[in-house]
Amino acid sequence: MADEALFHFLHNELIHYAYKSAEQGEVENGRCITRLENMGFRVGQGLIERFTKDTARFKDELDVMKFICKDFWTSVFKKQIDNLRTNHQGIYVLQDNKFRLLTQMSAGKQYLEHAPRYLAFTCGMVRGGLSNLGVKSIVTAEVSVMPACKFQVMIQKM
């Protein structure tokens, strides 16, 4: 409980801070999302290193994605991804029906426009985690009904 609260509060500070700078005209608004994404990327890199310390080698890309959906997600968000789908051509869709960083917001459409700033950090974190496991990707997120959320991972073949 305490740890989850701490994570939420710190995450809120990151957002607050990124957007406050924008309001003060120090940076353009558009760069806030990128900044949050970058912060998430570094955190994801660090975390995956810890989490996979004692893990067996991954068989393939799908195996890596399953690890992200189960172990990684549980460590960070205290629940697993509810649904993982793939087209077997490098696109994965991770669906979380009750995404922790959105549950404190109203479920109505009122705040839907603010959702992206609550997802950017996590997109970065997934990208960073995957990157450290040798999988280069682009990660985006979309919300249709709060607090459900879909993360789309597009693998970048090298």
Add this chain to the structure above:
Amino acid sequence: MADEALFHFLHNELIHYAYKSAEQGEVENGRCITRLENMGFRVGQGLIERFTKDTARFKDELDVMKFICKDFWTSVFKKQIDNLRTNHQGIYVLQDNKFRLLTQMSAGKQYLEHAPRYLAFTCGMVRGGLSNLGVKSIVTAEVSVMPACKFQVMIQKM
């Protein structure tokens, strides 16, 4: 373990971000510490609200300080404050012999000058926590030998 890592990584991002803005000339260097302190203040306010939800009323100022040293510190840093001293005139010194946010740094004197940026957030967090318990204060920190650290709380009489 995972939660602690998450806290450390997010904390590092806050510092990294605050100082990166300074390097880019967006804000003066001196404001970074204040920014980190302010972030800590808000997080402390939020956390103490959760932590004291089911707590009995505090008897006095000393009782509040003991709560900070034991329950609050344990929730955030996984250990208690090692030593609490007071002059009974509104000054409290909280000593942590192995402060978690400093343990990843070298114990030598090499990085001593960077210590303040790793303490500012926590100073703010203590001030925010106390503030929400009705105790107005000024909180400063000093390091003589890493990773030991002293937080000085000066109560501001209203």
